[in-house]
Amino acid sequence: MSMIGLKLRRFFARIFLPGARSAGVDKAPPNSGEEASGRPQSVPIRVALAITFGVIIAVIAAALILALESGRQNTIALAGNLSERIIDTIVDRTRLHLDPARDQSEFLAKLFHDGDIDPQDEAASLSQLRAALAGIPQIAALAVIRTDLKQLRVERHGDNVIMRKIDMRTVPGLDEAFEMARSAGHPVWGELLWSDRLNQPLVNVRTPLRHEGSFLGILLTTVTVAELSRFLADSPAGSDVGAFILLGRNHVLAHAALAHNPQLFKRDKPLPEVSEIGDRVLASIWNPQAGAVPFAGSSKSQIVTVDGTSYVFIYRDIPGYSDQPWVVGRYLPLDELGSEVRRLEFAAWLGLAAVLAAVAGAWLVGYAIGKPILRLARATSAIRTLDLTSARPLAGSRLRELDEAIRAYNALVAVLHWFETYVPRRLVKQLMAQGEQATALVERDVTVLFTDIVDFTSLAERLSASDAATFLNDHFRLLAACVEAEGGTIDKYIGDSLMAFWGAPELQLDHSARACRAASAIAAAIVGDNRRRRALGLPPMRIRIGIHAGPAMVGNIGAPGRINYTIVGDVVNTAQRIEEVAKECMTDDDEAVVLVSDVVYRSARSGSSPLSVGQRVLRGRHEMTNVFRLH
Template sequence: MTDGKIERVDEEQRVYSITWVVGLAFGLLIGVSMLLVLGLAVTANMRNTYSLLNDKAVLTTNALERRLRDHLDLASQAVVQLKTVFDERELDGHLEDLRAELTAAVYANPSLDALVVNDTAGDGFGIYRSPDGQLWPFRRQQIPEEAKLYALPNMTAASPATWGPLVTSGDVLYANVTVPLVRGGALVGFLTAAVSIEELGRTARQLDEGAYSTVFIIANGNEVIAHSDLEDFAAPGGEVPRLPVTVEALGDKALMRLSTSRPLENFQRASAAGVEVRDLESDDGEPDYLSMTKVIAGYGPGVWTVGQYYVASSISREVRRLFGSAVVGLVSIFVAIGLSVLLVRRATRPLAEISRQARFIGELDFDRVERLPRNRVREIDQVFQAFNAMVSGLRAMNTYVPRSLFRKLMRLGMDRAAVASERDLTFIFTDIVGFTSLSENLTAAETADVLNEHFALLVAAVEREGGTVDKFIGDGMLAFWGAPDERADHALAAARACLGIAAALRQENARARENGGKAVHVRIGLHTGRVVVGNVGALDRWNYTVVGDAVNLCERLQSFGREVAPRDEVVILASDTAVCRIQAQSGGMIAPGAALKVGTHRFRGRSEAIAVWRLDDTVEPENLCPAGSGLTLAG
């Protein structure tokens, strides 16, 4: 019996092996763990769903507000800008003298439908845009229908730009903004711009996301001036309601509940951004809605409300789909367990190579970056190809953006260094003398080679002294010192760069003469002045550059070189401002005779004459630094 019991135990031990038990336990552990993870994921996704709804409320409402402000602010900006011009003009009896200014302003600003000047006696003259886009002049008394495009608010000479009440003319709704016209401190008239609200209606329809959402704009608390689903409220005969219309007259039950509903409390981020999310519940079997609104003031006597409302069931469907995807995710997780190990192991091998290549990019050493090979894993291959495309783009960009400037901006921070500001800088302007005759016997390729070699010489001299190459203009170059990184000796560094250019140019010319080529003669202007430096351009195309009258003077100095020394190989002319700054920045120590005064001259575009100095380009650049005692300038 004992043996039999032992045998049965042995048989039971053979059936329930440790491998099977551990496998079952591990499977249960993995299953329970993944179920917990999936449950947490579903919970987190639900929170994320409502968080995204929170963000959607802010983004959607702000987008509508931004479109509204962009449309209307163009009109207020136009009248404010024109006010400074009109305040200096006589208005009594001469309103039509302003026709050119009004016409140009309306033509340049497509959002303006009318621009009108009224004197204090009520006489008005303006320009309006007809439905076919033509611009026509009109007088308030002669064409009263066009005068209905605007309404003058009560204003004083000190009043800011003021939006009047909305007006309707020819079934079109207009907003209008007025500024006072002042002369000698006294109010002499009004300048008014009228803007059609039809554009806001088109904007509402563009932002509408489909059958479950509606975009609207309400003015003065109860007047609907834009609605993306007007067709849903058409009369039995099919006539669409004409705006503006009250909420009650429109019959939009969701908007009717807007004033009586309370904001939801779990949308703190939206509330902090000024957006109210409300649950528009219905008691009569109608659908429930969720609204997102924002109140905007400043465009008329009352406040405006912009927003959007959704059918609440459309959001609950998203939640149900979330649970359905959880079931699919449960199956996918078990499949992913086995594949993830292989995929992770394969995915981690390329990371070290990407990291190594990225380090070269961080150092802007694009020449050391190697092209990443193709990979059989699609995601990794896409990353590799995107990385290669990024490197190609950076290399191409580095061809057009000076590497020294790019490094300076990256070191100082683009947000701070590239912002346009007014600063004292020193800049040089170069030009090749008689380049047209020099290149007339050259092919296009040969001309490009000559310019490329010449610009390489200039750029090397500029960057050697820490300068920034702004641009190449034909056969000339503009460079400056003191930005984006500030330096106290910018004038001295620019002077050394000029002398470096002269020395290098003489060597190149000597080599060219030995090889039977032609020598290049160059004029250089050097000036120190206050300019605007930073990003200048359009939204999608910026240029880090300098702008100001001082730059023009620098170019004038360069051009003046043809009169001072028309046959010299190199002529460097500097303003007295630059020379004095060189003296100050060198501590009063400069090589004797390094600058020669050539006289006082008056340049085109400037009312005052300036003293012009010629830098001696035979002085070694390193001598333009503290090396002696006293400053000797030949007079």
């Protein structure tokens, strides 16, 4: 084997077998347990890319989640603040309409207490009440009910104010009312009163009147429910007919419908129920299917669906205006209050889509990078095993680094195809498999085969140089196929001769039998090729083959600039001398003659009975050698 072959083997060992080192300092073979145990665990590049992109995407997703959670919290806070402002506006509007009536009552009560108004002076009292009524337009009536069961009353009647004196002796329950006012000692909002003249219930505040420690009676201040409804509906918070005030859970005290439909009020049922005012949304406020709202602040809230549209109810209980708590609130479409939430949800979906797109993009990038790398790895695996038939050039890549690697691989394949012309591929594979110790000089029992073409010199004289080269190439192609089929190694070509051996570098116990089978195959191949030549009108070719077995030194032989893996020993010369003996045994009818030594004959244990040629003194030797003819 040439120096080129040795360098090529070392090149393969370094590239494809990372544990291998240069000659002389090599350790265990590539497949040894020592190297395998020290080799780092490998990870597919697609897995590495997936992990890398996964970490990046996870960081992006975490940042997105944090941003969305922060946005969600801010959105909920904003929506809660909005809902609180809505209810605060309605409550403030309600108090703005009712509290002045109470304040006016306290002011008048102070005038009675200080003696500025004498309830016995009916004319002065009525005049003072009229003036007070004019200052507070939402008050429907002011009345002083004295302990002597006389009532001094001023009330609105359209644009006019009517003053009346009413005898209350026939009115039941006054004693109880007086006692409650006396014990309270301050203005108290009482239960609703029905007004036959106005045909509607009245919200009223009752204020005890005192002078110099004496209880004088009650100041009654009333506000109509219809006026309260108009005031609420005209406010910014109730302009879309969504504001309401409920007495208890089922009776409507204020609503836009009550401001324009006085027929909804009835003496036997002063306040209509939520299902009776024609507002289907409000009628569903206590629907058991209602869901909770997460962004309504501290107010109570719930969601209902009416005719396919979702509405949010936001409400709050306010005590003090009646013997039952008032429920003040508003409903509005969910789209109005949840617009910020929906924008956040849209951002969340958009972020999720972006993350999924990033995952898909990462997968595609990993696939785009991993696929050519995988092709390159598979192709280099073929080179590692010297399967140059499968090692074909690869298409380039759009990725610069990968394209450079592929270019280098393609150049390597081209070079290796040139190398395999000069280097025995099978020999290199065997040396790589056995490790560097395979090239050390060792003594080994081998079988050597020599071939020679009969009268090649005269044949070559009739051919041009190129035809002679073509002839030899075809001839050696036949011979090489037979040698390699039996696991032999072609050592060299010498003119028209071929030298091959068995038993190294791979240990072959049946090396002689292999050599004999290869020689028989060569003889058969020559006979077959001669039939072709005769058909073409060409002269037949004749060949002599000599085979001998014995010990030899096997390994690297030569100077540093030119080293061959070859065999050295008398067995080589003996094989060549036996091939020369074939000249004496060959007749004109023989196309191939195969002679073997008695050592080969005994080792091969061939089933056939070879013909003994006899004992011969080989050229350059003194002792006799038994020679047998296989063909």
